[in-house]
Structure formats: C-alpha cells, structure tokens
Amino acid sequence: xxxxxxxxxxxxxxxxxxxxxxxxxxxxxxxxxxxxxxxxxxxxxxxxxxxxxxxxxxxxxxxxxxxxxxxxxxxxxxxxxxxxxxxxxxxxxxxxxxxxxxxxxxxxxxxx
Amino acid sequence: xxxxxxxxxxxxxxxxxxxxxxxxxxxxxxxxxxxxxxxxxxxxxxxxxxxxxxxxxxxxxxxxxxxxxxxxxxxxxxxxxxxxxxxxxxxxxxxxxxxxxxxxxxxxxxxxxxxxxxxxxxxxxxxxxxxxxxxxxxxxxxxxxxxxxxxxxxxxxxxxxxxxxxxxxxxxxxxxxxxxxxxxxxxxxxxxxxxxxxxxxxxxxxxxxxxxxxxxxxxxxxxxxxxxxxxxx
Numbered sequence: 001x002x003x004x005x006x007x008x009x010x011x012x013x014x015x016x017x018x019x020x021x022x023x024x025x026x027x028x029x030x031x032x033x034x035x036x037x038x039x040x041x042x043x044x045x046x047x048x049x050x051x052x053x054x055x056x057x058x059x060x061x062x063x064x065x066x067x068x069x070x071x072x073x074x075x076x077x078x079x080x081x082x083x084x085x086x087x088x089x090x091x092x093x094x095x096x097x098x099x100x101x102x103x104x105x106x107x108x109x110x111x112x
Numbered sequence: 113x114x115x116x117x118x119x120x121x122x123x124x125x126x127x128x129x130x131x132x133x134x135x136x137x138x139x140x141x142x143x144x145x146x147x148x149x150x151x152x153x154x155x156x157x158x159x160x161x162x163x164x165x166x167x168x169x170x171x172x173x174x175x176x177x178x179x180x181x182x183x184x185x186x187x188x189x190x191x192x193x194x195x196x197x198x199x200x201x202x203x204x205x206x207x208x209x210x211x212x213x214x215x216x217x218x219x220x221x222x223x224x225x226x227x228x229x230x231x232x233x234x235x236x237x238x239x240x241x242x243x244x245x246x247x248x249x250x251x252x253x254x255x256x257x258x259x260x261x262x263x264x265x266x267x268x269x270x271x272x273x274x275x276x277x278x279x280x281x282x283x284x285x286x287x288x289x290x291x292x293x294x295x296x297x298x299x300x301x302x303x304x305x306x307x308x309x310x311x312x313x314x315x316x317x318x319x320x321x322x323x324x325x326x327x328x329x330x331x332x333x334x335x336x337x338x339x340x341x342x343x344x345x
Contacts, residue, residue, distance in 0.1 A: 006304075006311050007305050
C-alpha cells in the first residue's frame with residue numbers, strides 16, 4: 001500500500017474525514033453551548049493540552065485531507081505534466097505553510 | 113416520429129451537424145425498438161452510419177447516446193422515447209462516422225484488466241471446479257457484454273481515458289479478482305493500486321445508471337477497494 005497514492009491516499013482521505021468531521025462537530029457544539037467570552041478565555045481553552053493536541057492533530061489531518069483532494073482535482077483536470085507538477089508543488093507548499101502557521105499559533109498560545 | 117441524429121463524415125465534413133429525420137406514423141409499430149426505427153431511417157438515407165449486429169442486446173454493438181443517456185438501440189423501446197429522439201455517438205470517444213465511434217482505447221483498457229483466468233496449478237482431469245457459493249460471487253460481473261455504455265458515460269474516463277481503466281474494464285477486473293479459481297489476485301490488486309487505474313473513480317455512478325444489462329460497475333469497483341483493503345491489513 002503506497003501512502004499517498006492509490007489505496008493509501010483513498011484510505012487516508014476517509015480516515016482524516018472522520019476525525020475532521022468529529023472535531024468540527026465537537027467544536028461547533030462547544031461554541032454553541034459555552035462560547036469563550038473574551039480573548040483570555042480563548043487562550044485558556046486553546047492552551048489546554050488536550051485541546052492543543054487535538055487541534056494540532058486536526059490541522060495536520062485537515063491539511064492531509066485537503067492535499068489528497070487537491071491532488072485528485074489536479075490529476076483529473078490538468079493534463080500538461082509541467083503545469084500539473086507546478087500546481088502540485090505550489091499547492092503542497094501552500095498547505096505546508098498553512099500547517100506551519102497554524103502549529104506556530106498553537107504553540108505560541110500554549111506557551112503564553 | 114421525429115429524430116435528430118448526429119452526422120459527421122470525416123472525408124467530407126469539417127464540422128458535425130444534427131440532421132432531422134422523420135419516420136412516418138404508419139411505419140411506427142407497437143413494441144418497436146429504436147434500432148428498428150434506425151434501420152427504417154437508413155432506408156431513407158443509406159449514408160447514415162451506425163453499428164448493429166445481434167439486435168437482441170447481447171452483442172453490445174449498437175451503443176449510442178439516446179436523448180442524453182447512453183444505451184443500446186436494440187433494446188430501447190421507441191415508445192419510451194420523447195420526440196424528437198436525439199441520437200449522438202458515445203460521448204468522449206473519437207467519432208469515426210455518424211454514430212460510429214473508435215473504441216480502440218476502450219479495448220486497450222479492457223486488455224490492461226487482464227480479463228482471463230490465471231491458474232498455473234496442474235490441470236485437473238475434467239475441469240476446475242467451484243462451489244456454488246464461489247460461483248455466485250461472479251453474478252453481476254460475468255454478464256457484461258462490453259458495449260461501452262458505462263465507460264462512455266463516466267466523467268473520470270472522459271478526463272483520463274488513457275490512464276483510468278474505466279468502469280467496464282474494472283468490472284472485468286472485479287470478475288477475475290472474485291473468481292475462486294484465479295491465482296493472480298495479488299498481482300491484479302497490485303496492478304490497480306496506483307493513482308490512476310482504479311482510484312480515478314469518484315463514485316459518480318453514471319456507469320450503474322446507464323448499464324443496459326442492469327449491472328453495477330460502481331459496486332464492483334467498491335468491492336475491489338474492499339478486497340484490496342482486506343489484503344493489505
């Protein structure tokens with residue numbers, strides 16, 4: 001089983017979807033029932049180890065899910081190899097930057 | 113009854129056009145199939161090109177796009193069609209002439225599915241036997257007549273016909289993966305485990321909707337994925 005091709009990618013997309021879906025439902029439920037009232041409350045919630053770890057995992061799995069989806073779209077529609085490789089590289093780079101930024105925010109909040 | 117039929121002759125035309133045909137009401141008979149009507153229209157204009165052979169939904173020659181849906185002309189009742197009946201060649205396939213398409217790529221992909229039994233064990237005296245339960249696994253798979261309606265209705269096949277095998281070839285792959293007598297299951301599954309051959313299928317299910325034999329290529333593809341998963345765990 002190749003990790004990010006064929007069955008590996010297909011399976012990973014489904015596993016990540018389950019976690020991302022459950023996380024979004026839990027987060028929405030939390031914000032609807034007991035939303036943080038100010039910035040300090042936000043920081044306290046995010047800095048909690050369980051929330052921080054869960055959020056970090058959410059970011060990583062969301063980006064993996066997005067990568068597989070983006071790759072699928074580009075494989076389907078973009079035929080010229082050079083253009084496809086360029087778009088895949090730019091897409092992967094953008095997702096990695098997004099991930100690093102989100103993790104940086106989580107770590108900074110945790111250390112605050 | 114009115115018909116609007118795609119016409120293109122590469123030897124004389126630069127662009128395709130739709131041509132109107134009229135089948136007089138006195139020629140329309142109860143229980144008539146679309147192919148019967150086409151044969152009568154061909155008497156009006158013998159340059160009209162389409163394939164047909166057995167005329168009973170077995171050979172799969174007369175697949176075409178009928179009022180926007182792929183199907184076999186010989187088993188499509190004329191009474192079920194809204195006039196004007198619009199006939200086009202299979203979408204996504206190169207047109208040779210009128211309703212006749214080049215199915216070369218379709219057969220190439222079929223061949224890639226290795227649609228033959230692989231069994232290197234010594235031949236038994238009589239036959240390679242299957243239990244009734246194992247034989248039942250082939251139901252819904254072996255009946256495919258390779259008309260091409262499914263693959264020509266599949267957007268993934270339109271986008272990547274050279275790399276994605278298409279529902280018809282994958283149904284055949286499933287047929288041999290499920291066959292208890294076949295010894296090449298691991299090889300078959302390994303062949304399909306890349307980004308293109310199997311996993312370009314996005315479960316759009318046009319294939320299942322149009323199959324004139326009522327088969328379910330979408331489910332067969334799902335079965336291949338499940339078998340692959342079980343084998344890899």
